[in-house]
Amino acid sequence: MNKVMSNKWVIALYVLPSLLLLGGLVYIPIVLTGYYGLMSWDGIGEMTFIGLDNYSRLLQDSTFWLSARHSFLLALFSTLSLIAYLAISLILSARLKGSELLRKIYLIPMLLSSVAIAQLWIKIYDPNNGMLNSLLTFLGVENPPAWLADRSTVLIAIFIAIIWQYAGFYIIIYSAALKGIPYSLIEAARIDGATPFQIAYKIKIPLITGVIKVTIILAIVGSLKYFDLIYVMTGGGPNGASEVIASYMYKEAFGRYNFGYGSAIGFALLVLALLTTWLIQKLTASKDELQY
Amino acid sequence: MKKIRIVFWSILILVVLINVSPYLWMFINSFKTENEIFQTKIFPSALNFDNYLAVLIEGGFSQNVWNSFVVSTITTIICILIGIPAAYAFARLDFKFKNVMFLLVLFITVFPGIFIISPLFGFLTRIGAIDTYLALILPYVAYFSPLVVWILTSFFRTINPSIEEVAIMDGCGFFQMIGKIIIPLALPGIITVSIIAFTMSWNEFMFALVFTNTQSAQTVPVAIANFSGIHSLNWGQMTTAAIIATLPIIIISLIMQKHIISGLTAGAVKE
Numbered sequence: 059m060n061k062v063m064s065n066k067w068v069i070a071l072y073v074l075p076s077l078l079l080l081g082g083l084v085y086i087p088i089v090l091t092g093y094y095g096l097m098s099w100d101g102i103g104e105m106t107f108i109g110l111d112n113y114s115r116l117l118q119d120s121t122f123w124l125s126a127r128h129s130f131l132l133a134l135f136s137t138l139s140l141i142a143y144l145a146i147s148l149i150l151s152a153r154l155k156g157s158e159l160l161r162k163i164y165l166i167p168m169l170l171s172s173v174a175i176a177q178l179w180i181k182i183y184d185p186n187n188g189m190l191n192s193l194l195t196f197l198g199v200e201n202p203p204a205w206l207a208d209r210s211t212v213l214i215a216i217f218i219a220i221i222w223q224y225a226g227f228y229i230i231i232y233s234a235a236l237k238g239i240p241y242s243l244i245e246a247a248r249i250d251g252a253t254p255f256q257i258a259y260k261i262k263i264p265l266i267t268g269v270i271k272v273t274i275i276l277a278i279v280g281s282l283k284y285f286d287l288i289y290v291m292t293g294g295g296p297n298g299a300s301e302v303i304a305s306y307m308y309k310e311a312f313g314r315y316n317f318g319y320g321s322a323i324g325f326a327l328l329v330l331a332l333l334t335t336w337l338i339q340k341l342t343a344s345k346d347e348l349q350y
Numbered sequence: 351m352k353k354i355r356i357v358f359w360s361i362l363i364l365v366v367l368i369n370v371s372p373y374l375w376m377f378i379n380s381f382k383t384e385n386e387i388f389q390t391k392i393f394p395s396a397l398n399f400d401n402y403l404a405v406l407i408e409g410g411f412s413q414n415v416w417n418s419f420v421v422s423t424i425t426t427i428i429c430i431l432i433g434i435p436a437a438y439a440f441a442r443l444d445f446k447f448k449n450v451m452f453l454l455v456l457f458i459t460v461f462p463g464i465f466i467i468s469p470l471f472g473f474l475t476r477i478g479a480i481d482t483y484l485a486l487i488l489p490y491v492a493y494f495s496p497l498v499v500w501i502l503t504s505f506f507r508t509i510n511p512s513i514e515e516v517a518i519m520d521g522c523g524f525f526q527m528i529g530k531i532i533i534p535l536a537l538p539g540i541i542t543v544s545i546i547a548f549t550m551s552w553n554e555f556m557f558a559l560v561f562t563n564t565q566s567a568q569t570v571p572v573a574i575a576n577f578s579g580i581h582s583l584n585w586g587q588m589t590t591a592a593i594i595a596t597l598p599i600i601i602i603s604l605i606m607q608k609h610i611i612s613g614l615t616a617g618a619v620k621e
Contacts, residue, residue, distance in 0.1 A: 068524075069445045072435035076495060077451060079432065083492035084458055087466035087473070094468055146365065149358060159362075162604070163369050169603045171553035173571035174592040178372050181379075181589065187387070189375055222368070254354070276460070283462030286555045290575050304464045312560055317468050324465045331462060 088328075094321035105318075112322035122323060125294075125301040126330070128213060132302065133281035133334070135217045136224070140273055143225060147232035148258045164226035172223065172286035179219040180206065180291055206292055209299040216300055220287055224280075228273055235269040236262060271342050275335050282331045303327045373596075380590040387585050401590035411591055413565055414573035421483050421569060422551035425490040429498045429547045430540060432491075437502030438532065442511065452503075458496040463489075467560055474561055485561040486569065490551050497550075498543045505539030506532070545606050549599055570595040 095112055099105040116122055167175065182189045183205035194202040205215045239262060247257050263270075285304035288294065294301035294309065303323065311320025379387055380401050382394040405411045439445070440452050470489055471480075479485040509532065517527045533540070555571040562568045568576075574595055577588050 066445075069439055069443055072439035072443070073445075073451065075432040076436035076455070076499060079492050080455065080458060080496065083470065083488060084461070084466060085454070087469035090469035090472075091465055146361065149361060152354065152358060159366075163366055165603055166373065166600060167369060169549055169553075169599045170596045171555065171571045171574075171599075173553075173555050173574045174596045177574055177577075177588055177592045178376055181376065181585065182372055187585075189372065222372075225369075279460050279462075283464060285464060286571075289559075290555075304462070307464060308467075308556075308560075311468050312471075321468055324462075324468070327462060328465050335460075 091321045091324055094318055095325045097318040097321075099317045100315045102315075108318070112319050115319065116322050116326060121298060121301065121306060122303075122326075124298060125303050125306040126326075128300065129282050129284070129302045129304075129330075131213065132217060132220070132284060133278045136221065136277040136281045137274055139221050139225075140228060140270070140277055143228040144232055144263070144270070147229050147236055148262060150229075150233060151236040151262070152254070164229050166226070167223050168226040170223075173290050175219065175223050176287045176290035179215075179222075179287075183215055207296060209296055212292060212296065212300045216288055216291055219291070220281075220284065223287070224277075228277075231269060231273060232266070235266040239265050267342075271338070274342070275338055278334050278338065279331050282327060282334070303330075376589045377593055379586065380593045382586060384584065384586050401586040402594070405587050405590045405594065409577075409587065409591070410565055411570075411573060411594065414568055414570050415594065417483070417567055418552055418569040421486045421490070422548045424483070424487050425494065425551040426544050426547045428487070428491045429495040430544060433495050433498035433502055433543065434533070434536075434540070437499045437506055438528065440499065440503045441506035442514075455496045455499050458493065459500060463493055463556060467556070470557075471560055479561075481562050481564055481567045483567060485567070486551075486554075486558055489557050489561070490554060493557075494547050494550050498547055501543050501546070502536065502539055505536050505542075509535050541606070545602060549602070552599060 094105075096107060096109060097105040098108045098111075183191075185191055185202075185204040185207060188205075190205070191202045203211045205211050243261060244257055247261055252260070283304055284302060285308065288300055288302055289305050289308065292300045294305045304327065307320050307323040307327065310316045310323060378393060381397050381399070383398055383400065386394050406415075436455075440448065440455075474480050474485045474488070479488070513531060513535070514527055517531050518524070522530070552569075553571060554569075555575070558569045558572045559575070562572060565573070574588075574591050577591050
């Protein structure tokens with residue numbers, strides 16, 4: 059068996075299709091995007107080399123910085139919401155009936171298409187006939203906000219929809235991690251007189267820090283590249299109030315046919331994503347991993 | 351203990367309500383007439399399938415459903431076909447640069463797809479694939495197969511290698527061993543990744559938005575997004591389209607939910 063397994067041709071046969079595909083359709087395009095970023099190009103005509111002009115324009119582009127700020131706000135918001143997901147998962151990890159039902163229900167939003175979710179929330183936020191404002195009017199609120207049409211409420215309205223969409227994903231991950239903690243540990247702590255809060259804070263959370271780190275990175279990188287829901291719900295409007303980096307890049311490249319400048323925005327997005335991932339890794343690097 | 355139970359159940363009920371009520375509200379609305387939607391009544395006076403007929407037949411939405419079905423099915427099959435051997439190699443075989451290659455694969459699972467959208471658009475235009483199924487299948491396979499490889503690798507690692515050694519010693523050929531022993535043992539994993547790959551292809555929006563532009567190739571998410579443009583005021587039909595788009599996934603998820611959860615957590619939790 060070892061003979062077959064170390065045969066170079068067999069290995070190549072196994073790994074090559076996958077690697078060739080990724081090389082051709084992902085890694086070469088990554089290099090090309092870097093290259094386009096140095097060009098002025100409308101997607102069809104001749105490319106002209108303009109050096110770092112796209113990047114100096116980027117630094118002075120107030121729309122870019124505004125959208126970058128929104129992307130970072132979303133990242134911050136998503137990361138903070140992890141605390142709530144962790145709290146819910148900890149409560150659910152108490153072995154009570156009903157936890158399973160909740161996991162089942164939580165699975166639904168995360169499997170739905172972002173576009174359908176966007177349509178759903180457009181209906182919820184509709185100023186006149188939406189579920190939210192109907193409820194607010196019923197409760198006696200006069201002049202409820204216009205939500206997606208109002209510059210001051212649009213961002214928070216979208217963030218809530220995104221958080222609704224991803225809650226299940228994180229709760230399922232946390233629940234699975236908590237399930238992996240040996241019950242004997244918790245039982246021992248309980249016999250020693252630890253309160254449920256102490257057990258959660260001193261035993262459960264420290265034991266799943268690795269998973270928490272992964273979810274923080276997923277939440278931040280996911281937020282920075284977020285596109286679907288925002289594009290469908292507002293298209294970045296009203297008046298740029300909900301523009302994020304990805305939607306701005308899409309507009310530049312496929313709305314105004316500035317492929318060069320669009321690629322430069324994309325490159326900035328990639329650098330930001332890699333930088334924050336690296337920073338998180340650095341900040342959360344623990345000297346000694348806890349084990350059970 | 352009693353107090354905890356009360357808190358637990360109130361949170362549970364609240365969470366269920368928050369999660370389910372928007373979807374239920376939309377589902378109920380899809381059976382209402384256009385007039386009824388704007389009334390305050392919660393339930394329609396009679397079950398009304400006009401919206402479904404209008405969306406599927408007059409709106410041509412059934413073509414989009416078909417496109418999504420074909421694209422997602424082919425994508426899933428290719429992902430599995432190239433994913434199984436690659437995952438097996440990463441889990442069991444030793445070769446140079448294995449870890450580097452595995453990292454290159456893993457990186458794509460968190461990589462922002464919008465970053466490569468311009469060069470891909472250029473490439474697909476050059477080979478004349480824009481607005482065909484191929485324009486979606488190629489990027490989907492490239493973008494979704496890494497997750498398939500990742501999850502399958504962790505599944506293969508859970509299989510005891512001695513089973514394979516015994517099979518080889520008993521005279522089972524290498525490829526026969528893969529087909530008769532490895533694949534059946536990893537079947538739960540393969541089902542999981544198939545569902546995940548299918549769901550991701552079914553839901554993908556950004557590539558589909560850019561790489562297709564007529565109804566002959568547009569998938570369900572793009573059609574729904576366009577619905578707001580074309581029939582901007584028809585709430586009933588819009589909600590119905592969204593319901594039709596999500597129903598297959600909800601049905602799959604409820605039947606297969608154990609598999610999906612184990613697959614989703616395999617990546618993040620194990621090792």
